Amino acid sequence: MKRYKFYLLMILACCILASCTKNMVLPVASGRPYEVLVVLEDDIWEAPAGRALFDILDTDVPCLPQSERSFRISHTDPKHYDHLMQLFRNIILVNIDKTQYSQTRMRFARDKYATEQIVLTINTPSQESLKEFCEQHRQEVVDFLTRTEMNRLIKKLEKKFSKTTDDLAWLTFGCHLNAPDELKSYKKGENFFWTSNNTASGLENICMYSYEYEGPETFNKEYLLHKRDSIMEKNLPGEKEGMYMQTDTLCTLIKPIVVHKAYAMEIRGLWYMKNDCMGGPFVSHSRVDAESNRVIVVEAFVYAPEKKKRDLIRRLEASLYTLQLPLEQKSLIEISVEEEKKDTK
Known part of the structure; x- marks a missing residue:
C-alpha cells in the first residue's frame, strides 16, 4: 500500500511539474530591432561558409540616401551559447552534421526561449552545402528577418x-x-x-x-x-x-x-x-x-x-501594412519560411 501511494505521489508530482513547465511565463526577448545573433563555430564563421551567411546579413537597406546595414550582427560560438544568449530576439542557429542531415533545410520557431522571439535553424550536412544554400537563399533570409520585425511593429501599432x-x-x-x-x-x-x-x-x-x-x-x-x-x-x-x-x-x-x-x-x-x-x-x-x-x-x-x-x-x-480597406480582414505579413511544429503534449 505504501509503495502504491509512493508511485501515485510521483506521478502526481510529474504531472504538476509538466503543467508548470508548459504554462511557465517566458522572459521578454532582449536586443534591439533588426539585431541578429548567429550561433556558429568560430572557425566556420571565419571560413567561406560563415562568410556567405555574414554577407546575407551585411546587405544595405535599399533606397536610403546613405549606406545603412539591414541588420546589426552579433556572433557566438555554440560553447558560449548560454541562457543569456538564448534571450536574443532574433537567433540564427546553424547545425552542421553529415550523419544527421542529407540536405540543407531552414525552419523557424516562435518564442522558444523568450516572448517576441524567433529562432531560425539551418540544418546542413557540410560547410559546402551551407555556403551554397546561403548563396541561393540570401533574399529569402533577408525577407524573413525583415518581415518578422515588421510584424512586431504592426502588432504594437494595433495597441497604440x-x-x-x-x-x-x-x-x-x-x-x-x-x-x-x-x-x-x-x-x-x-x-x-x-x-x-x-x-x-x-x-x-x-x-x-x-x-x-x-x-x-x-x-x-x-x-x-x-x-x-x-x-x-x-x-x-x-x-x-x-x-x-x-x-x-x-x-x-x-x-x-x-x-x-x-x-x-x-x-x-x-x-x-x-x-x-x-x-x-x-x-x-x-x-x-x-x-x-x-x-x-x-x-x-x-x-x-x-x-x-x-x-x-x-x-x-x-x-x-495596417491600411484596412472597406470589408477587408486584417492579417500580418506572410512568412515564407517553414515553421517548426510545436509540441502540444
Missing part, C-alpha cells in the same frame, strides 16, 4: 496608434490606418491628407491619396510615379513658389506584394524638394478599393538629415 490619422483615413477614404501615435499634425486636400510628427529632428510623415482605377495599366511604374509627382506637387509645396516634392528616379524600386491577402504595388525610393535642398527616403503601397473602383495610395516618407533613417522609415513602413 494615432487616432488623428485613423480618423482622417476613415473620413476621407472610408479606411482604417494605424500610424505612430505622435503623428498628429495634418493637412487635408482633395482626395488627399498628410499627417506628421512635425518635429525639427527626425520628421516622420504619412500621406494618403486616391484616384480612379483605369485597369491593369494603372499599376505600371511610369503611371504610378507620374501620379505621385503630380499629386505631391499640388498638395505638398515648399516654402517658396516653385518648390514642391518630386521623385528621384535614379533610385526607385517597384514590386508587387501581398497585403491582407490582396494585391498591392510597393514603390521604394528617394524624394526631393524641387528648387530646395530637402530630401529623403519614401515607401508607398498602391491598392485597389473595389467598392469605389479607386486606387488608394498610402505613403511614408522621412526627412532626417542629421540621423540614420533605417529604423525611422521601417517603423513607418509597418504602418502601411
